[in-house]
Amino acid sequence: MKVNDLRVKDIGEFSLIERLVEVLGPTARGAGQGVIRGIGDDAAILQNSPGTRILASCDMLLEGRHFDLSYSSPRQLGWKALAVNLSDIAAMGGRPRWALVNLGLRPELKVSLVEEIYAGIAELAEEHGVIVVGGDTCSSPGQLIIDICILGEASRSGIAYRSGAMENDMILVTGNLGKSAAGLAYLRGKMQLQLEPDDREELLGAHLRPVPRVKEASLLIRSGMVNAMNDISDGLASELHEIVQASGCGARIWAERLPLSPSTIKMANSIGVNPLEWALYGGEDYELLLTIPGSKGSPLRVRRLSNSLKRATGTSLSLIGRILPFPGVELVYPDGRVEPLAQGGYNHFKNSAT
């Protein structure tokens, strides 16, 4: 049998785990990084930094629902499975520290494919100093399942809740919106004209290998200005509704202020979609949505914050709206029309029923 043809069922759970630990390399060894005991006992033993609180979140990627191995390389998949989790810790203002990786694998899967998934996890973990401290690997009769649980820490004063938005706050968003949805549309073959290679790479990258805004979130929190923050996993409209509902207020955003990349606009035009749809409801952008206090001198403060974020991380920051005292979210169109913005966004089950 060629090494490359080796299947999961040929080697058994314990040998597979040994190989995966090998692939993880330094990201499975956490000496001095708060890991008292990592992979290899009934539970990991961890030590958070003095005075910090623990952040915990899980996100599951399911084959046939969240990914398709004909679109996504196994390495991209591993990267994305960790990225969506890091994004949740970032959105709270935390520092991601430890991950537990659960895999459900068809016995017929190639071992090399599973190793590639782990290589993707390791690549992103290393970038953020995250240690893989455990998990569960078992055989799945059906789908490929990747479920990561992420643990992080944050100082008591450095946590951003989604419930902290205040009347008059300015609403900001990092990066561009709708790129992930544009990339997915491309992958699904709705493409009617050739995209420039650079545009294609940008859109596919946004969908298949999203970059969690961990450094950006940390810098924004350190500015001391953030009142509320969310990551945009389910689309801007949905996330903004979550912030205003949790905060007991409302919001108005301006359509023409929503940051769209030229690549997204080209892709949308080429298939006759309004790119606003993707920006508002596309989801999976993993950008940060935040509010900071609004007052006289606000535009200057936003400009300063935006400049320092751009300098430090290369990521842009756009002012897209205002927090209002009354419930609901309004969208102001370029022609001045104001309409209520439905929560919409990606909602599991409902979408899948259509």
Add this chain to the structure above:
Amino acid sequence: MKVNDLRVKDIGEFSLIERLVEVLGPTARGAGQGVIRGIGDDAAILQNSPGTRILASCDMLLEGRHFDLSYSSPRQLGWKALAVNLSDIAAMGGRPRWALVNLGLRPELKVSLVEEIYAGIAELAEEHGVIVVGGDTCSSPGQLIIDICILGEASRSGIAYRSGAMENDMILVTGNLGKSAAGLAYLRGKMQLQLEPDDREELLGAHLRPVPRVKEASLLIRSGMVNAMNDISDGLASELHEIVQASGCGARIWAERLPLSPSTIKMANSIGVNPLEWALYGGEDYELLLTIPGSKGSPLRVRRLSNSLKRATGTSLSLIGRILPFPGVELVYPDGRVEPLAQGGYNHFKNSAT
């Protein structure tokens, strides 16, 4: 539409989560239990007790692999999904505190079934003061998936590693072995004679609704005697091999000392299986396997420990063997024969390939 016919796809993710939080009741509200923020933000925010270390573990249950809804009620399933996780924290000597519950649900599943799963989780969580602080709920095109991540805490000196076994240690086990496998055999319809109702309930209970040995583990750790500990999820043979491999030693156990319930023996006899097989390789017993120092006066100490465990929890403790200085595990048969004991036990992928 009758309320009972409501499907997951009819109500959407957000309404489903609201209903599930309702079912969790007090086990989703953790004020004063180290929960700064539970369900409802990007991540949970937790505060461990001063001076403790954090324990973290995940275990996934997959339909068609770990459970079958024609055997198991949804409530039992929820209970078991949490129980196997509590068992991991117990085996480290820890106190389970917070759980994150990830569900992959077919859109056609009845909402009432999902609520019952949560009722099972809530029942066991309440018993142990565990708070459900988050998770991920998404639609699964294939199997039903329940993946729980458990967080606990332990004092620095109160942690039991599987690597702590020492030469001459006595090997002990709580409760009875092989009951879960006997229960599964019954469920799979290999039953050739009627079991007494009490026996049947005992075996089915062991398989479908295992009781994690959290109190037992805590009491054993407090005795100060435990050198190494594991929970028996993959069968005694496999877990004992893990302890001796991690500890750099070996072990000898006596077949006639392995604790078997009369119900297990009756079930085994009725279908012509050697109950030792179930005790050694059956798995899913979730009993504790531990070692304590052996020396003169050991039998008396074991008797005292066993008596106090029985008094406090109703659970028995059996001396089944000794730690040896050289590698490998030996089984001594009633006739004095000594044979090497294969690691065997439940090994994902390999088993599923046969």
